[in-house]
Amino acid sequence: NFTPNAFVEEVVAEMKAKIGDDKVVLGLSGGVDSTVAAVLLNKAIGENLYCIFVNNGLLRKNEFQNVLNQYKGMGLNVKGVDASARFLDALAGLDDPEAKRKAIGKAFIEVFDDEAHQLTDVKWLGQGTIYPDVIESVSATGGPSATIKSHHNVGGLPDFMKLQVVEPLRMLFKDEVRRVGRSLGIDEELLGRHPFPGPGLAIRILGDITPEKVAILQEVDSVFINGLKEHGLYDKVWQAGAILLPVNSVGVMGDERTYEKVVALRAVESTDGMTADWVHLPYEFLMKISNEIINNVRGVNRVVYDISSKPPATIEWE
Ligand code: XMP
Numbered sequence: 001n002f003t004p005n006a007f008v009e010e011v012v013a014e015m016k017a018k019i020g021d022d023k024v025v026l027g028l029s030g031g032v033d034s035t036v037a038a039v040l041l042n043k044a045i046g047e048n049l050y051c052i053f054v055n056n057g058l059l060r061k062n063e064f065q066n067v068l069n070q071y072k073g074m075g076l077n078v079k080g081v082d083a084s085a086r087f088l089d090a091l092a093g094l095d096d097p098e099a100k101r102k103a104i105g106k107a108f109i110e111v112f113d114d115e116a117h118q119l120t121d122v123k124w125l126g127q128g129t130i131y132p133d134v135i136e137s138v139s140a141t142g143g144p145s146a147t148i149k150s151h152h153n154v155g156g157l158p159d160f161m162k163l164q165v166v167e168p169l170r171m172l173f174k175d176e177v178r179r180v181g182r183s184l185g186i187d188e189e190l191l192g193r194h195p196f197p198g199p200g201l202a203i204r205i206l207g208d209i210t211p212e213k214v215a216i217l218q219e220v221d222s223v224f225i226n227g228l229k230e231h232g233l234y235d236k237v238w239q240a241g242a243i244l245l246p247v248n249s250v251g252v253m254g255d256e257r258t259y260e261k262v263v264a265l266r267a268v269e270s271t272d273g274m275t276a277d278w279v280h281l282p283y284e285f286l287m288k289i290s291n292e293i294i295n296n297v298r299g300v301n302r303v304v305y306d307i308s309s310k311p312p313a314t315i316e317w318e
Pocket residue numbers: 101195196197198199239273274310313314315316317318
């Protein structure tokens with residue numbers, strides 16, 4: 001029987017003893033796991049926890065600034081690093097999904113390593129690993145650390161990966177992490193956020209990435225997500241987002257023929273992302289959102305709704 005308060009007390013004491021006066025560096029993603037891990041570590045060692053939050057230029061609209069402010073409001077010692085240009089450079093001309101993932105993974109490691117180097121005497125790497133991640137890395141061939149290694153094949157491992165690892169959540173399931181977060185007083189809005197993939201909008205822009213496409217998709221996504229919130233639908237959906245398709249379609253505006261981008265909306269119900277059903281969003285809602293997108297986002301003249309479940313489709317399109 002899991003009790004969040006007892007867990008917090010126990011794990012904070014354990015980390016205090018383990019880490020002592022050492023410094024810890026931790027990468028925040030804006031997600032639940034890294035946030036809860038950071039708040040726990042902060043409780044244990046205070047200012048000796050150095051958090052880094054990287055803007056890869058592929059986050060949701062205004063997300064970097066909003067989440068950074070939230071982190072600061074929670075008393076975390078956090079540095080926001082805007083590396084958008086570096087990520088977009090690394091992605092230029094790439095259209096293969098796995099090539100895009102690799103480029104993003106590599107850029108992230110380089111940026112994080114640069115930042116970690118600017119801190120002296122760091123001994124530990126804090127991570128928001130939860131129990132299902134632990135299982136996955138044991139059972140899957142390779143696992144996450146092997147992926148990171150393959151990203152960084154010049155000059156061996158980046159230095160931050162030679163640090164000792166501290167993972168306060170490694171025995172917890174997702175719902176337990178949320179309960180711990182709640183008992184730590186973390187904002188409900190942050191705890192209830194939909195999952196968002198590490199490569200971000202890069203895998204929701206099919207084909208190659210340009211700053212213009214990112215800007216269009218951020219606008220579309222923001223209309224959709226805000227609409228879900230306004231209509232009380234956000235919490236009924238496990239994950240939602242928009243996809244920018246690599247095709248133009250013919251439309252009409254006034255007496256002008258247009259030839260512009262098509263976006264797909266996706267909303268799924270799931271418990272763990274392994275299987276998922278498309279959500280039967282109300283027609284009225286879809287009608288309203290479609291109009292709002294086409295009337296307000298320049299460069300888009302058609303909206304479609306994804307009615308595929310997983311399997312055989314996946315949640316993301318890439
Ligand atoms: P799929 O598309 O495989 O997605 O059905 C299942 C869940 O995983 C997320 N996802 C990713 N998360 N890096 C991540 O951190 C990735 O490369 C990645 N690809 C998919 C997806 O958003 C969904 O929650």
